[in-house]
Amino acid sequence: MSTRIGIVTFPGSLDDADAARAVRIAGGEPVALWHGDEDLKKVQAVVLPGGFSYGDYLRCGAIARFAPVMTKVIEAANAGMPVLGICNGFQILCETHLLPGALTRNDHLHFICRDQKLRIENTSSDWTRDFAPGQEIVIPLKNGEGGYVADEATLDRLEGEGRVIARYLEVNPNGSRRDIAGVCNERGNVVGLMPHPEHAVEDLTGPSTDGIFFFASALTSVLAGSHR
Amino acid sequence: MIDTVDRAGDTPEVEQPYADLGLKPDEYERIRDILGRRPTSSELAMYSVMWSEHCSYKSSKVHLRQFGEKKPETDALLVGIGENAGVVDIGDGWAVTFKVESHNHPSYVEPYQGAATGVGGIVRDILSMGARPMAVMDPLRFGPADAPDTARVLPGVVAGIGGYGNCLGLPNIGGEVVFDDSYLGNPLVNALCVGAMRHEDIHLASAKGVGNLVVLYGARTGGDGIGGVSVLASETFDDEGPAKRPSVQVGDPFMEKLLIEATLEVLKSGLVEGIQDLGGAGISCATSELASNGEGGMHVWLDRVLLRDPTLSPEEILMSESQERMCAIVTPANIDAFLEHCRKWDVEAVVIGEVNDSGRLTIDWHDERIVDVPPRTVAHEGPVYERPFHRPQWQDTLQADTSDRLERPGADGLRDTLLELVAAPNLAGKSWITDQYDRYVLGNTVLAQPEDSGMVRIDEVTGRGVAISTDCNGRFAKLDPYTGAKLALAESYRNVCATGAVPLAVTNCLNFGSPEDPEVMWQFAEATRGLADGCAELGTPVTGGNVSFYNQTGETAILPTPVVGVLGVIDDVGRRTPMQWGPDGELIYLLGDTRDEFGGSEWAHLRGHLGGLPPQVDLQRERILGEILVAGSRDGMLTAAHDVSDGGFAMTIVEMALRAGIGARLWLPDGIDPFVQLFSESAGRAVVVVPRSEELRFSEMCGARGVPAHRIGVVDSELGPDAGYTEGTQVLQFGDYFTVTLDELRAAHERPLPALFA
Numbered sequence: 001m002s003t004r005i006g007i008v009t010f011p012g013s014l015d016d017a018d019a020a021r022a023v024r025i026a027g028g029e030p031v032a033l034w035h036g037d038e039d040l041k042k043v044q045a046v047v048l049p050g051g052f053s054y055g056d057y058l059r060c061g062a063i064a065r066f067a068p069v070m071t072k073v074i075e076a077a078n079a080g081m082p083v084l085g086i087c088n089g090f091q092i093l094c095e096t097h098l099l100p101g102a103l104t105r106n107d108h109l110h111f112i113c114r115d116q117k118l119r120i121e122n123t124s125s126d127w128t129r130d131f132a133p134g135q136e137i138v139i140p141l142k143n144g145e146g147g148y149v150a151d152e153a154t155l156d157r158l159e160g161e162g163r164v165i166a167r168y169l170e171v172n173p174n175g176s177r178r179d180i181a182g183v184c185n186e187r188g189n190v191v192g193l194m195p196h197p198e199h200a201v202e203d204l205t206g207p208s209t210d211g212i213f214f215f216a217s218a219l220t221s222v223l224a225g226s227h228r
Numbered sequence: 229m230i231d232t233v234d235r236a237g238d239t240p241e242v243e244q245p246y247a248d249l250g251l252k253p254d255e256y257e258r259i260r261d262i263l264g265r266r267p268t269s270s271e272l273a274m275y276s277v278m279w280s281e282h283c284s285y286k287s288s289k290v291h292l293r294q295f296g297e298k299k300p301e302t303d304a305l306l307v308g309i310g311e312n313a314g315v316v317d318i319g320d321g322w323a324v325t326f327k328v329e330s331h332n333h334p335s336y337v338e339p340y341q342g343a344a345t346g347v348g349g350i351v352r353d354i355l356s357m358g359a360r361p362m363a364v365m366d367p368l369r370f371g372p373a374d375a376p377d378t379a380r381v382l383p384g385v386v387a388g389i390g391g392y393g394n395c396l397g398l399p400n401i402g403g404e405v406v407f408d409d410s411y412l413g414n415p416l417v418n419a420l421c422v423g424a425m426r427h428e429d430i431h432l433a434s435a436k437g438v439g440n441l442v443v444l445y446g447a448r449t450g451g452d453g454i455g456g457v458s459v460l461a462s463e464t465f466d467d468e469g470p471a472k473r474p475s476v477q478v479g480d481p482f483m484e485k486l487l488i489e490a491t492l493e494v495l496k497s498g499l500v501e502g503i504q505d506l507g508g509a510g511i512s513c514a515t516s517e518l519a520s521n522g523e524g525g526m527h528v529w530l531d532r533v534l535l536r537d538p539t540l541s542p543e544e545i546l547m548s549e550s551q552e553r554m555c556a557i558v559t560p561a562n563i564d565a566f567l568e569h570c571r572k573w574d575v576e577a578v579v580i581g582e583v584n585d586s587g588r589l590t591i592d593w594h595d596e597r598i599v600d601v602p603p604r605t606v607a608h609e610g611p612v613y614e615r616p617f618h619r620p621q622w623q624d625t626l627q628a629d630t631s632d633r634l635e636r637p638g639a640d641g642l643r644d645t646l647l648e649l650v651a652a653p654n655l656a657g658k659s660w661i662t663d664q665y666d667r668y669v670l671g672n673t674v675l676a677q678p679e680d681s682g683m684v685r686i687d688e689v690t691g692r693g694v695a696i697s698t699d700c701n702g703r704f705a706k707l708d709p710y711t712g713a714k715l716a717l718a719e720s721y722r723n724v725c726a727t728g729a730v731p732l733a734v735t736n737c738l739n740f741g742s743p744e745d746p747e748v749m750w751q752f753a754e755a756t757r758g759l760a761d762g763c764a765e766l767g768t769p770v771t772g773g774n775v776s777f778y779n780q781t782g783e784t785a786i787l788p789t790p791v792v793g794v795l796g797v798i799d800d801v802g803r804r805t806p807m808q809w810g811p812d813g814e815l816i817y818l819l820g821d822t823r824d825e826f827g828g829s830e831w832a833h834l835r836g837h838l839g840g841l842p843p844q845v846d847l848q849r850e851r852i853l854g855e856i857l858v859a860g861s862r863d864g865m866l867t868a869a870h871d872v873s874d875g876g877f878a879m880t881i882v883e884m885a886l887r888a889g890i891g892a893r894l895w896l897p898d899g900i901d902p903f904v905q906l907f908s909e910s911a912g913r914a915v916v917v918v919p920r921s922e923e924l925r926f927s928e929m930c931g932a933r934g935v936p937a938h939r940i941g942v943v944d945s946e947l948g949p950d951a952g953y954t955e956g957t958q959v960l961q962f963g964d965y966f967t968v969t970l971d972e973l974r975a976a977h978e979r980p981l982p983a984l985f986a
Binding site: 054110114142205 | 387390391394395396397480481482483485486573574662663664665666667668669670671672673674685688801802986
């Protein structure tokens with residue numbers, strides 16, 4: 001039986017179908033989760049996709065954080081289930097405090113969509129273990145509020161604990177501190193990533209197929225029973 | 229006091245502000261004739277917006293008829309002109325619908341919201357045909373790039389398109405950005421949307437089935453976008469409400485996203501008998517069109533409409549252009565299920581009326597009858613004008629003033645000319661703009677700007693997809709509107725073929741000055757005639773479109789700008805031809821004939837000159853060129869292709885080289901002035917890149933079809949040292965005339981827009 005990976009649809013989620021496609025291409029079974037549900041349908045990992053949940057009103061991710069399904073996602077994450085938040089999903093994870101820091105308006109004040117070069121800095125998280133250490137990849141980035149910020153002590157701690165999972169190379173597209181593109185929690189099962197690996201799973205439609213490794217990593221993690 | 233039907237019958241002498249609402253005296257008299265009494269204020273409001281130029285096409289109708297009359301034989305058209313958008317059969321049971329509309333005036337007044345709601349409106353048009361919206365494109369025209377007001381309008385428009393489209397989750401796959409003096413006080417913001425559906429899912433705007441319910445759902449109705457109707461309201465009431473309401477609508481893309489998902493669910497569940505979006509003229513338009521297309525009768529309880537502002541008068545509710553609303557016809561048996569889907573998506577819905585066979589559209593406001601009209605007279609039988617038109621006296625002078633009087637560069641000036649063109653705002657890289665749009669969402673974007681066409685995959689299993697391009701050179705249209713319209717069609721058609729797709733159908737957005745100016749009307753008449761003739765020649769029917777008049781500042785009209793969108797089908801997007809060439813040794817061919825044609829060219833434009841004649845257009849040749857480009861893609865003969873248009877052959881080569889990041893060696897043929905070879909804008913040309921193994925087959929195909937194929941260069945990444953540059957430097961070498969590095973070209977090409985607007 002293939003690994004069930006849940007993809008949450010909030011009102012305003014946009015990349016949920018893309019995330020499902022990516023899970024499928026990586027060899028998993030995508031399972032649709034609805035924001036109003038309080039049931040994770042026996043999934044073994046969860047993706048919070050990109051988009052504008054609840055219109056991004058109030059503050060990105062601030063309302064989604066209180067969706068009924070999130071109670072269950074937070075419980076599961078705390079129990080070790082792999083959870084990936086992409087873009088808006090990353091913002092939601094920061095709002096839930098599963099991840100430290102926050103995402104702020106891009107320093108140049110414009111929405112930006114570009115093919116972004118990254119270096120994978122951590123290959124022990126549940127979502128990056130299939131990468132080679134230091135591997136450089138290109139995947140799409142598209143955000144208006146993607147500047148990662150945290151206080152210096154938090155940033156130092158993230159660096160010291162190897163919890164920066166990916167860094168922007170060549171161009172820092174949004175003013176993120178220390179070029180941080182993604183971080184993980186202490187256990188390494190919860191990952192937030194501003195760029196979009198689900199848009200880099202087919203040669204035809206993406207700048208590369210590098211994105212598959214994130215989803216394949218989760219499958220590896222689930223099989224290894226690493227969701228402790 | 230409410231102006232009821234009874235009161236209108238009793239008070240025929242009441243003076244009504246029809247002129248302030250834009251109605252002419254004879255139009256007002258006609259309304260009185262139709263009704264046999266004076267209209268109520270609500271009826272007057274409905275007629276005034278529905279008989280407006282925007283809604284009724286009263287000045288353009290007599291000319292637009294040609295699109296039907298000259299329509300080529302085609303099996304591809306499932307739904308033709310007249311519905312919200314035409315529907316085209318693309319095979320395998322798939323249908324696509326596409327349309328382009330203008331939102332020019334609102335975007336000048338309030339760039340962000342004007343452009344944003346332009347996207348929202350066209351997306352609802354596509355949705356109302358039953359299709360899932362798949363992608364958007366935006367043809368844009370602004371004043372001079374360095375004009376202060378362009379710095380106000382452009383960033384707002386771009387942010388509005390991005391802000392709305394990105395939040396809606398539709399990839400933006402292309403469009404145009406053109407700068408010209410004539411658009412300074414009247415920018416053009418056109419928006420195109422394409423959607424896909426299975427054949428059986430096509431829906432139409434008609435209210436069929438006596439007893440069926442009329443459901444209004446989506447955003448609440450507010451006081452935005454009312455425009456002239458506030459005049460009427462204040463004439464009628466001692467209104468304590470806000471005196472001046474904004475006439476530009478404000479968009480909420482989040483609501484639109486919910487509306488899309490809820491609508492697709494109710495359509496898929498078979499809960500909808502007829503559907504209509506609410507755009508211009510709001511509830512007036514939706515109810516009268518649905519009734520007119522259906523059984524012919526409908527009753528509406530207007531006080532049931534959910535309001536954002538409880539002080540709105542019935543006239544204002546009828547006219548409001550609040551965004552993100554739809555109207556559906558639902559059977560009583562299905563209504564609960566319909567409302568349940570709306571609840572799931574947090575979309576408010578309310579039954580506002582019922583279909584009947586009375587032949588009348590009746591509207592009540594708290595049990596008082598305020599409207600009682602034959603719906604066809606509102607929606608479809610508005611005034612039609614044969615506006616006078618004549619060829620401007622200055623047209624001959626303009627055409628006689630050819631670009632021959634401009635000083636042309638000698639051999640030593642060619643390099644500088646190229647660098648000048650590469651950095652000209654009209655030709656410079658547009659990524660500062662398009663990078664503000666999400667082109668990846670939905671995961672089906674195969675090609676996007678700066679490719680010749682946007683291309684999206686429709687069917688993930690088979691790879692079937694569509695390509696779309698929009699084009700227009702308004703300078704060509706000014707020099708000769710008939711030929712200019714054909715050239716716009718030719719370029720768009722060529723751009724679709726260049727990606728390997730087969731053109732199927734055409735949409736248009738006809739942007740012109742005032743139809744009351746006979747010279748503008750002549751431009752319009754000529755352009756529509758040219759487009760209709762061109763579509764007949766190319767075998768691509770017009771499926772729908774939009775007319776935008778009154779685009780002028782004072783007495784000065786914009787360049788006539790008939791934007792043409794061509795849609796093509798490709799059976800497998802995996803074989804699309806990109807513009808990126810590549811590896812070393814592949815051969816570069818220029819297809820088509822190059823003539824000395826600089827009238828309306830970008831080179832002349834940079835010298836402040838507009839005169840002479842536009843390039844010749846030969847659509848039979850375009851058609852054959854298109855066949856070669858498609859066959860080359862289908863049979864795997866082409867690595868890359870790119871059309872030749874603005875800036876000429878040299879610009880095409882630069883764009884291909886920059887896209888690939890690989891240089892090339894070009895040899896310019898003898899017997900033609902290198903300036904003409906490099907920069908002329910002759911139509912009917914494309915550059916293709918052919919692997920050596922396919923060269924014989926390809927050149928034989930071109931020979932057999934009589935299309936000149938000039939072997940004009942070779943891809944070469946190792947040219948640097950030979951040309952005097954360091955190893956690894958990517959260089960374009962134009963014969964013995966000059967060399968230029970891609971670094972220098974890229975810097976010149978990419979710098980202008982960020983420098984102006986970032």
